[in-house]
Amino acid sequence: MRPHSRFIDFPAHRHNYIEIMYVCQGTITHYLDGKEVTLQKGDLLLLNQHVQHGVRRAEYEDIGINFIALPEFFDIPLQMLKENNTLAEFLVNTLRQNHPVSHYLVFRLGENQAIENLMENMISSMLNDE
Numbered sequence: 001m002r003p004h005s006r007f008i009d010f011p012a013h014r015h016n017y018i019e020i021m022y023v024c025q026g027t028i029t030h031y032l033d034g035k036e037v038t039l040q041k042g043d044l045l046l047l048n049q050h051v052q053h054g055v056r057r058a059e060y061e062d063i064g065i066n067f068i069a070l071p072e073f074f075d076i077p078l079q080m081l082k083e084n085n086t087l088a089e090f091l092v093n094t095l096r097q098n099h100p101v102s103h104y105l106v107f108r109l110g111e112n113q114a115i116e117n118l119m120e121n122m123i124s125s126m127l128n129d130e
Contacts, residue, residue, distance in 0.1 A: 001123065004028060004064035010055040018069045019047040022119050026062030030055050032104050039064070042115060044107040051103040065123055 004021065012031065021028065023045050029038045030045065033053040039045055047053060049071065058064065086105070109115045 006058040018108040020067040073076040
């Protein structure tokens, strides 16, 4: 986990891990599949590994947290998924590098208090463990 760097553009790039971004405040704009995807407070973005993406400069009021996960991180949770659903299909195809249905998933959660509390607790727990 790390805070998203602000005040600089991130040109198109790829990486070998799954990236999950949660927007705590403001907006953060990504370039994905040739289009702009603007995330707002409460939105969650899951990026497939090796997908080319860029990020527009975030300003002072724009705060995002990136969670970085190697494919092995999902081994046990995947064994627990018994139903086919969009998230399970995305993860299975991402980890096996099959032809994924999508290179990314965006969850527009708005200001859902339960999600905000969960994310804040996860972030706090990770920061306090260091």
